[in-house]
Amino acid sequence: MAAPRIYLDYNAGAPLRPEVRMAMIDALDATGNASSVHGEGRAARAKVEAARRQVAALVGADPTRVIFTSGGTEANVTVLSPRMRMGAGELAIDLLLVGATEHPSVLAGGRFGPDRVRSIAVDGEGRLSLTDLGAALELAAAEGKRALVSVMLANNETGTIQPVAEIAALARKFGALVHTDAIQAAGRIPVDIAALGVDFLTLSAHKIGGPQGAGAIVLGGDLVSPLPLLVGGGQEKYSRAGTQNVAAIVGFGVAADCARADLDRSAAWSLWRDEIATKAVPAILLSGGAERLPQTLSLGVDGLQAETLVIALDLEGVAVSAGSACSSGKVGVSHVMRAMNVPESQAKAAIRVSFGWGTTESDIRRFTEVWGRVMRRLAPGVTRAA
Structure with missing residues (x-):
């Protein structure tokens, strides 16, 4: 043999983890749209909110700041937006600064035009050059431009861990916002969104033993959030339209619990x-x-x-x-x-x-x-x- x-x-x-499979089967056997107000809908909504708490715990976040998406790519593209919500108004972002070794969904620039995306060099180990980033941020500030910096916490090919907390602190000096793609890091190293000091963090379920087709945006604070990529419905507090995939979200939540134990x-x-x-x-x-x-x-x-x-x-x-x-x-x-x-x-x-x-x-x-x-x-x- x-x-x-x-x-x-x-x-x-x-x-797919066995615990995730069983939880998803249970969710698939249930009836109800999580946006409906009847008993079945409320039961589905309760499952979604339980998963939201589980995913938030994986990265030390407030559950109310978790937005579910169809995966990591959608999460990244949503965050990489030149228009942000800020309170009751909007905040314009002029420039996107990305690490040269980012995932293709970030290198593509999200909703920024190609002329508004700048690549920041890395060294021979794949670590972002803080000197080059500082120079790019200083130039942007001198030109009156607000930047969004996007740097993954850990690289998908090499595993190199970026100094995201240092990057965020540097960006703050120039009024820039910061996103980190933590998809490869979650469940492999401790991740705490507050300690990282970022505005946005993105996750994907299938990297931690959850189902394909589920991801999340985690917001670091109460002030700024990206304008939705998908519109036309009030789901996810109007941050991502479309009927929630309850079974996938449930699986994501269970996988997040398991991933915390994996540490x-x-x-x-x-x-x-x-x-x-x-x-x-x-x-x-x-x-x-x-x-x-x-x-x-x-x-x-x-x-x-x-x-x-x-x-x-x-x-x-x-x-x-x-x-x-x-x-x-x-x-x-x-x-x-x-x-x-x-x-x-x-x-x-x-x-x-x-x-x-x-x-x-x-x-x-x-x-x-x-x-x-x-x-x-x-x-x-x-x-x-x-």
Whole structure:
């Protein structure tokens, strides 16, 4: 009998947790629109509000400041808006400053035109340059422009953790607003929206063992919120129109509770991550020096195409992701690797290993065994030299 497959691509999407599945089945069996005033509607609404409290607790937020969306991309695009609500009026944002290694949903600029988006450089470990950010904020202020800064808390490819609290403090000096995409960080490192000092934080359920198709915007204060992306209904306090997906939201809430408990496993995850880094000879670690997530590793074998390695591991029963993408038969290099100025041959070799709630120590051990077999086949000379 073939050995069971090993799934090490949690940063793309974590497996659905059993607790989440059961809660969603229960919610699917119930009747009622959460906006209806009858008993069934009130019962559905109660489930949504319970989930709102659970998601808020994951990031230390006020539940009334949580807005549910269809996922992380919608949450990011909603927040990246040149028009904000501020009390009874509006606040105009002139410029969007984004880190060069952001998720594509942020790099695209949301609702800002391309001419109003500026990219901020990162160093070789993927950490944002506070010097470059400060210069961009100072220039914007000198020109009479208000900026919105968007920097992810932890990178989806490398796991690099950004100094978001420092970034927010710097932005405040110039009257800028700050958004952080905490989708990869939640449930892997402690996240506290107040300690980060940001105005907006975004989340996605399926990264923490919840369902695909559920996300959230968390507001850091009472003054500013983005104008809704979807209009035409009063759901989510007029912040996001459309009938709430009660089952998905319920699943998100349960996953958030479970993810809080996962934080106790971060020390073990860090040991497993470092074990892979040590034993995956002759791999080059592409995010080794910076503070990073405990369960994410970016590595590659110089000169060996990432797609080749991903396919070879897949045939051995191990699922990982490529840091580079193949489009129209041409190998492309990840924008994250390019921003970090990783040499071309290494950037094309970059793969990502990420794990989480369902991973076991035996999975990690078996991965290193599989890696050795694959290397003996694909890079025998290099393996023997190592």
